[in-house]
Amino acid sequence: MNPTHGGDHGADRCQEGDGDTGRHETAEERADRLWSDLLQELRVAQTGVQILFGFLLAVVFQPRFADLSAADRTIYVVTVMLGSATAAALIGPVSIHRLLTGRRLKVQTVAWASRLTMLGLVLLFCTMCSTLLLILRVALQNALALWLVGAMALWFLVCWFVVPAWVLARSSSERGR
Numbered sequence: 545m546n547p548t549h550g551g552d553h554g555a556d557r558c559q560e561g562d563g564d565t566g567r568h569e570t571a572e573e574r575a576d577r578l579w580s581d582l583l584q585e586l587r588v589a590q591t592g593v594q595i596l597f598g599f600l601l602a603v604v605f606q607p608r609f610a611d612l613s614a615a616d617r618t619i620y621v622v623t624v625m626l627g628s629a630t631a632a633a634l635i636g637p638v639s640i641h642r643l644l645t646g647r648r649l650k651v652q653t654v655a656w657a658s659r660l661t662m663l664g665l666v667l668l669f670c671t672m673c674s675t676l677l678l679i680l681r682v683a684l685q686n687a688l689a690l691w692l693v694g695a696m697a698l699w700f701l702v703c704w705f706v707v708p709a710w711v712l713a714r715s716s717s718e719r720g721r
Contacts, residue, residue: 571651572650572651575650575651575653575654576650578654578658579641579650579653579654579657582637582654582657582658582661585661586634586637586638586661589634589661589664589665589668590631590634590635592668593627593630593631593634593664593668593671594631596627596671596672596675597627597628597630597631599675600620600623600624600627600675601624603620604620608682612682615681616678616681616682619674619677619678619681620678622674623671623674623675623677623678626667626670626671626674627671627675629667629671630664630667630668630670630671633660633661633663633664633667634660634661634664634668636657636660636664637656637657637658637660637661640653640656640657640660641653641657665704669697669700669701669704672696672700673693673696673697673700676692676693676696677689677690677693680692680693
């Protein structure tokens with residue numbers, strides 16, 4: 545996401561048809577709007593990550609954890625590390641904003657927070673797949689678990705990345721007509 549348009553001048557107004565949003569707003573106004581949108585997205589993602597991470601932390605204290613195979617314990621450790629990385633990436637934009645607020649860096653803050661959020665979504669994808677693998681290996685104890693995780697991974701990819709890419713490509717081709 546590139547929150548700037550027009551030029552590097554915060555006072556420049558974006559004009560309709562300039563190839564971006566078609567809104568009449570300064571780079572700073574656009575950054576404020578994008579930041580607000582990003583916060584709403586982060587609220588949804590952070591809640592899910594916190595619930596999932598809490599579940600993962602509790603697993604190790606369950607009596608049945610001692611019965612896990614070495615492979616399942618490895619999957620568990622990888623999953624917890626992925627969950628930690630996901631939480632860090634999705635909470636990172638809050639820290640970036642807090643440390644940069646008031647320094648006239650809103651455009652850069654939004655750009656970096658957006659990048660960190662995208663990284664968080666990729667890590668969340670990996671965490672979800674790893675969590676599913678662990679749960680389904682324990683529940684099914686057979687190779688079907690891998691196929692089910694593969695199917696869900698494909699579904700996540702379609703919902704999270706393919707559909708938005710398709711919409712973007714379609715809108716770009718419609719604008720080109």
